[in-house]
Amino acid sequence: MKNMTEFEPRNAFEHIDKLAYEIGPRLAGTRGERAASEYIKGEFERYGLKTQVQEFRFVSRSAKLKVTSVLFAAVFIAVALLPPEFSIVAWLGALGLWRMLEKVMPKHSSQNIIATLKAQKPEKRVAVTAHYDSAQCLVNYKVHLVVKLMFLPLLAVNSIILTLHSLELIPAWPMVWVGLALVFLPVCAGMFAGGYGRKVSPGANDNASGVAVTLEVARVLSESPPENTELKFITFGAEEQGMIGAKNLASKKLLPPDTVVLNLDTVGVGSQAYIVEGNGILRKTRTSHLANRALAESIRQSGLEPRFMWAPV
Ligand SMILES: [Zn+2]
Known part of the structure; x- marks a missing residue:
């Protein structure tokens, strides 16, 4: 029998099928986004994770x-x-x-899905995150x-x-x-x-791929939890509208400051894996140098080429 505690790419591809092709475009505030959030919540609960939904409202881009x-x-x-x-x-x-x-201005509703795997004595905290809404051609x-x-x-x-x-x-x-x-x-x-972009994308790569990896990692780790580590798996709504879901989570201070956050975005293509070192034209916001080095090493070990990038905005 197959080892259930290993990352199974087939499962991840099934999530992408479900999100990008069965549900389709998941523009923030639409029925597609809501259906995706229900699917993700159902999956987290199926893995036995305590799951909460954080609702918020936003003005569309x-x-x-x-x-x-x-x-x-x-x-x-x-x-x-x-x-x-x-x-x-x-x-x-x-x-x-x-x-x-x-x-x-008129507001729409969206939501973040937050699943928690508690540890007996939490010494480390890690959050794996990905947005599940898809983009509009604006x-x-x-x-x-x-x-x-x-x-x-x-x-x-x-x-x-x-x-x-x-x-x-x-x-x-x-x-x-x-x-x-x-x-x-x-x-x-x-x-x-x-502001009149009509085209919507099914968002298989951006970012059903990131959500699929988050879900499969959540399944594997809920079956064999790492010691003394509290894990959160968070999928954000309304990212394409200006990172509204992530900003909402930050404003509620739901993550303790010592949490290591691994955000996955468009992980589905190419032989290179990009590590975002930080963002902003003034280069004030940096991601952890230590975590980036560790990430680059594990990317190399998996046969991909790590690349560092700076997101200007
Ligand atoms: Zn994205």
């Missing part, structure tokens, strides 16, 4: 793209038409409105980042133009803004159109 682009375009036109001395107020007002709108703007990156420079440009205007060093105020609008409004239009 496509709605954010549309609202943000319209608001930016509107403030641009308003600044061109208003008397120059109102321009700074118009920008600040738009930012305030943008923050407020996000609170009142323009890949990180809306908050776009607003942050565009707002302050635009405010600075506005202040410079205002100063030059008061010194009578530039032509008529509206003309300057019409010139800037020729550059800027197409960006807004692109962002708006980007």
